[in-house]
Amino acid sequence: MAEIIKKICGVIEGLIVTVIGLYMGLLVLFGDYWRFLNPKFKWLTGATAVILIVIGSVATIVPNKRPSYSRIIVFLLFVRILSVGNLEISLTPRIHSDTGASRLTVDGAEYIKINLAELYMLTEKKEPNKMDTHYVVRGMVKRSRALDDLGQFALVRNAVFCCLADSVAMGFRVLYDGSEELADGQWVEVYATLSALTQGLPDPEFQSEGLHLTLLSESYGLTPSKIVSIEEPEIPFMFDFKEQEPYAY
Amino acid sequence: MVLGRVSIVVVCASCLGLLISCINPVPLLRDEDVSLLQPDRLHPGQNCREGYPQPDSRFPAACAAHSNCENHSRLIRVFTHTASEFLDMGKYLIMGAFAVAFTKVFLPHEVLLLFQNSLFLSVSAMMLLAVLVSVCSEADAFVAASFVTLPAAAKLSFLAIGPMVDLKLIVMYSAVFRKRIALALIFLPTVLVYLLSIILGVVLG
Numbered sequence: 001m002a003e004i005i006k007k008i009c010g011v012i013e014g015l016i017v018t019v020i021g022l023y024m025g026l027l028v029l030f031g032d033y034w035r036f037l038n039p040k041f042k043w044l045t046g047a048t049a050v051i052l053i054v055i056g057s058v059a060t061i062v063p064n065k066r067p068s069y070s071r072i073i074v075f076l077l078f079v080r081i082l083s084v085g086n087l088e089i090s091l092t093p094r095i096h097s098d099t100g101a102s103r104l105t106v107d108g109a110e111y112i113k114i115n116l117a118e119l120y121m122l123t124e125k126k127e128p129n130k131m132d133t134h135y136v137v138r139g140m141v142k143r144s145r146a147l148d149d150l151g152q153f154a155l156v157r158n159a160v161f162c163c164l165a166d167s168v169a170m171g172f173r174v175l176y177d178g179s180e181e182l183a184d185g186q187w188v189e190v191y192a193t194l195s196a197l198t199q200g201l202p203d204p205e206f207q208s209e210g211l212h213l214t215l216l217s218e219s220y221g222l223t224p225s226k227i228v229s230i231e232e233p234e235i236p237f238m239f240d241f242k243e244q245e246p247y248a249y
Numbered sequence: 250m251v252l253g254r255v256s257i258v259v260v261c262a263s264c265l266g267l268l269i270s271c272i273n274p275v276p277l278l279r280d281e282d283v284s285l286l287q288p289d290r291l292h293p294g295q296n297c298r299e300g301y302p303q304p305d306s307r308f309p310a311a312c313a314a315h316s317n318c319e320n321h322s323r324l325i326r327v328f329t330h331t332a333s334e335f336l337d338m339g340k341y342l343i344m345g346a347f348a349v350a351f352t353k354v355f356l357p358h359e360v361l362l363l364f365q366n367s368l369f370l371s372v373s374a375m376m377l378l379a380v381l382v383s384v385c386s387e388a389d390a391f392v393a394a395s396f397v398t399l400p401a402a403a404k405l406s407f408l409a410i411g412p413m414v415d416l417k418l419i420v421m422y423s424a425v426f427r428k429r430i431a432l433a434l435i436f437l438p439t440v441l442v443y444l445l446s447i448i449l450g451v452v453l454g
């Protein structure tokens with residue numbers, strides 16, 4: 001009897017490895033991979049999935065004769081959590097890169113399309129011309145009482161460098177007197193130039209609810225010429241960060 | 250900041266390397282893992298093809314790993330052994346990830362602001378945060394930068410200790426290495442990063 005139980009557990013171990021491999025493969029091919037990791041790692045996850053499916057299948061056919069009950073319990077719990085994750089299968093890729101022109105002309109001015117993380121990193125470089133350039137950025141409005149009093153609001157967007165757990169909401173303060181018209185959490189497109197900030201952050205550790213950490217530029221703000229309300233993007237995060245035009249936007 | 254991070258990590262790695270080089274390589278790992286590196290040491294004069302009728306009491310897990318290798322090709326053994334290793338290491342990784350997720354959800358970051366006026370306390374707090382939240386080293390600079398009111402030395406300590414010691418690694422070190430080596434891998438970098446960050450903080454203001 002004990003031998004049969006051991007054999008069953010050995011098969012279960014092989015099946016666990018196979019199921020994890022299959023899950024990773026489905027996630028890469030048809031799932032919402034971006035909800036977990038930056039899509040630049042898809043190739044790595046895909047390769048791992050293939051290896052796990054192969055070794056898992058072999059381990060199922062030739063089961064380990066001395067399986068470990070503790071790791072079976074931990075992995076079954078893990079597989080149960082994966083099932084809670086509600087893997088959405090979609091046959092059409094949902095991440096569309098912006099293939100349009102890298103600049104927009106609005107009211108006679110030419111704006112560079114750039115995302116908030118790219119613009120943040122640009123402001124960290126010592127480049128003389130960035131102040132005279134017009135930029136168009138998209139993000140979520142975050143308000144606080146202290147910012148309202150200064151006639152400002154924060155424009156942020158979540159940057160996923162590696163995985164969602166490490167994401168940081170990056171952005172700028174927008175110097176805009178009419179921030180009362182904007183709702184917290186509303187998505188907007190801001191056409192603006194950079195301005196040097198003289199006042200520090202009124203909330204030194206400005207953390208917006210629902211975002212893990214928020215990083216607002218201390219040196220620069222955005223002076224808008226136009227703010228347009230937009231729909232929340234289907235994929236609201238930033239994954240791609242380029243150092244020159246065309247930016248990922 | 251970059252130079253400070255590189256310097257601290259180089260010092261820690263060199264000290265650990267020197268310490269560990271003084272130890273015979275075999276006792277670095279826990280008994281059951283020795284076999285993974287040196288399977289031919291399991292039973293002198295005996296190999297897998299001859300089977301393992303009596304498990305060697307010195308290396309019980311090694312014999313377990315090899316107990317089902319009779320009559321199977323080398324390739325099959327590589328696959329089954331890889332699956333076994335994946336599950337073994339994955340177990341500790343998952344337990345560590347659970348602990349990190351718990352910390353991330355329930356640790357209020359405002360707590361760190363209580364220590365912002367003290368160099369000694371802010372360095373300790375940021376090091377503790379790095380260990381608890383296990384941020385990937387690709388993103389940790391942005392996470393550190395978001396703590397705008399903390400001293401640069403505290404951010405430096407966060408960047409330096411994170412890739413060397415975190416909750417997942419502590420669990421995995423304890424599982425793979427002998428107790429004294431695991432303690433060295435955890436405490437030596439922690440103490441060195443703390444001292445060097447404080448020194449840099451005092452010297453550079």
